[in-house]
Amino acid sequence: MKTIAILHGPNLDRLGKREPEVYGHATLADLEDFIRVGARQRGLGTTFFQSASEGALVDKIHALTDEGIAGFIVNFGAYSHTSIALRDALSAAELPAVEVHLSDIKAREPFRHHSMTAGACRAMISGKGFGGYAEALDQITQWL
Template sequence: MKTIAILHGPNLDRLGKREPQVYGHATLADLEAFIRTEAEQRGFATRFFQSASEGALVDKIHSLTDSGVAGFIVNFGAYSHTSIALRDALSASALPAVEVHISDIKAREEFRHHSMTAGACRVMISGKGFNGYAEALDQIAQWL
């Protein structure tokens, strides 16, 4: 069974508390349970990691790549808009990756309209809530 790594950046651990009008009332644990179920239905195992630290996320991309994961689903939160380091780490992995945003970044503040890290991903999915993660799994399933 191939393993997909799901990486979450800063403030994703605040799901259910942070701006529920934007992100809803479900928690990160709820999201992980949803993803795990969807992944199992597609024949994937999952590994989850969340950090507010850019360096920890870079280190995790490297260690997961070396451990043999088949691909990544990433939501780097605010780092999506600023982090060349995360983009470079994903590019260096040479693994298929999908960037997911729960909210529609194009409908939010202008500084959120561009994702620096999306260029290292094959697809970016934005504004589909938790279902964006299921769509990301479908995308990865097509590539593996």
């Protein structure tokens, strides 16, 4: 069974508490359960990692790549808009990746409209809530 990594950036651990009018009341644990079930239905294993530290996320991408992970689904939160380091780490991995945002980044503040890290991904899904992760699973399954 191929395993994909789901990486969550800063503030994703605050789901259910932070801006529920934007992100809803479900928690990160709820999201991970949703992804785990969907991945299993598609014949995929999962591993999850969340950090507010950009360096820890870069290190995790490198480690997982070296361990033979099949691909990535990423939501780097605010780092999506600023991090060349995360973009470079994903590019260097040379694995299929999908970036997901729970909210619609184009409908939010102007500084959120561009994702620096999406350029290292084969697709970017924004504004579909948990459903965006199901769509990401469908896409990544096609590439593996």
